[in-house]
Amino acid sequence: MLKQFADYVTYTLLKLEPAGHIGDALNFFIYDTLKIFLLLTTIVFAVAVIRAHFPPEKTRKILSHKKVFIGNVMASLLGIVTPFCSCSAVPLFIGFVESGVPLGVTFSFLISSPMVNEVALVMLWGLFGWKIALIYAVTGVVLAISSGIVIGRLRMERYVQDYVWEMKVADTDIVKTAFREKIAYARGYTSELLRKLWPYVVAGIGVGAFVHGYVPTDFVVRYAGRDNPFAVFAAVLMGIPLYSNAAGTIPIVQALVGKGMAMGTVLAFMMSVTAISLPEAVILKNVLKTPLLVTFFGIVGIGIVIVGYLFNAIL
Amino acid sequence: MEIKVLGPGCATCHKMEELAQQAVKELNIDAKIEKVGDIREIMKYTMSTPGLVVNGKLKHSGKPLPGIDKLKELIESEA
Numbered sequence: 001m002l003k004q005f006a007d008y009v010t011y012t013l014l015k016l017e018p019a020g021h022i023g024d025a026l027n028f029f030i031y032d033t034l035k036i037f038l039l040l041t042t043i044v045f046a047v048a049v050i051r052a053h054f055p056p057e058k059t060r061k062i063l064s065h066k067k068v069f070i071g072n073v074m075a076s077l078l079g080i081v082t083p084f085c086s087c088s089a090v091p092l093f094i095g096f097v098e099s100g101v102p103l104g105v106t107f108s109f110l111i112s113s114p115m116v117n118e119v120a121l122v123m124l125w126g127l128f129g130w131k132i133a134l135i136y137a138v139t140g141v142v143l144a145i146s147s148g149i150v151i152g153r154l155r156m157e158r159y160v161q162d163y164v165w166e167m168k169v170a171d172t173d174i175v176k177t178a179f180r181e182k183i184a185y186a187r188g189y190t191s192e193l194l195r196k197l198w199p200y201v202v203a204g205i206g207v208g209a210f211v212h213g214y215v216p217t218d219f220v221v222r223y224a225g226r227d228n229p230f231a232v233f234a235a236v237l238m239g240i241p242l243y244s245n246a247a248g249t250i251p252i253v254q255a256l257v258g259k260g261m262a263m264g265t266v267l268a269f270m271m272s273v274t275a276i277s278l279p280e281a282v283i284l285k286n287v288l289k290t291p292l293l294v295t296f297f298g299i300v301g302i303g304i305v306i307v308g309y310l311f312n313a314i315l
Numbered sequence: 316m317e318i319k320v321l322g323p324g325c326a327t328c329h330k331m332e333e334l335a336q337q338a339v340k341e342l343n344i345d346a347k348i349e350k351v352g353d354i355r356e357i358m359k360y361t362m363s364t365p366g367l368v369v370n371g372k373l374k375h376s377g378k379p380l381p382g383i384d385k386l387k388e389l390i391e392s393e394a
Contacts, residue, residue, distance in 0.1 A: 088364050095362030169358050188379040
């Protein structure tokens with residue numbers, strides 16, 4: 001139905017040639033924008049309702065004094081549904097560690113929470129199909145679990161800033177909210193997020209439509225195709241400054257895939273965009289000493305590169 | 316009345332401060348609004364920012380922010 005609408009606007013209303021560059025690009029733009037906004041509104045709302053049931057205080061209670069492995073698995077899964085933004089990373093980190101959540105388990109949470117988020121999943125689902133979205137989610141959770149276990153094994157507790165261990169955090173009561181309030185929260189969250197995201201989504205799809213209509217295929221295949229062994233590595237480096245802008249980058253990447261970019265490279269790029277960021281590193285410097293900070297981003301970075309080469313080989 | 320806005324300085328925290336100022340103005344009450352950015356001080360109340368503390372009591376924490384009407388209600392309940 002969305003497809004018909006896009007066809008109607010471009011070819012009937014505006015009388016553009018179906019085979020021409022402009023018609024093709026505009027059709028692509030209208031169809032993708034409608035589809036993404038429809039998906040974003042419904043999924044983000046549904047996730048927000050689930051989230052309302054998992055305030056950070058509750059997640060912390062569930063995870064405190066959990067054993068290795070089980071703790072890492074639960075932290076990675078809870079990371080998906082617990083609200084998180086980089087400016088609350090520090091208080092969350094202190095709150096977790098102070099209440100007895102093991103360091104490795106805390107890192108599993110810190111990796112999965114920004115990486116496996118509903119916006120990235122919706123964009124992947126809408127533009128690449130549910131299989132790729134599922135692969136991304138499962139790989140992200142596995143990466144968060146394994147990185148957390150490795151960091152836990154390294155026993156780097158002494159590289160947490162000393163004051164963290166001395167802090168006493170108020171034991172905030174988990175406020176019980178009625179279901180009606182949770183719905184109100186979800187509605188507020190959805191509209192706030194959409195207001196913030198829409199320019200990026202539109203710009204991303206716009207650039208994607210341009211790529212779709214104008215960028216030559218052999219150009220993309222040469223630089224981002226399966227046969228370039230450095231593509232994954234370059235994609236991960238390029239993803240770092242694009243912090244958490246899944247909404248804007250995925251449509252561009254989708255257009256590049258249409259031109260021959262390899263799927264493993266795409267997954268690695270997306271994970272780097274969401275999970276590795278300089279602002280987050282600067283913020284985390286407040287609670288982590290340099291060796292632990294470097295280890296954290298190093299392990300996650302290596303993990304993402306492995307994911308990229310793995311899926312380039314099997315997809 | 317003493318109002319504290321807790322937050323390390325992200326966009327949402329600034330927004331919370333603006334909302335608090337607007338609420339105080341519209342309620343026409345005498346209140347001092349203080350911005351608290353020190354992480355140790357914030358953690359005494361909550362680990363989800365931004366937070367709103369009225370007369371030493373935590374009234375709101377985390378995102379999304381309360382609307383202006385809800386915020387006025389929260390402040391008035393301590394007046």
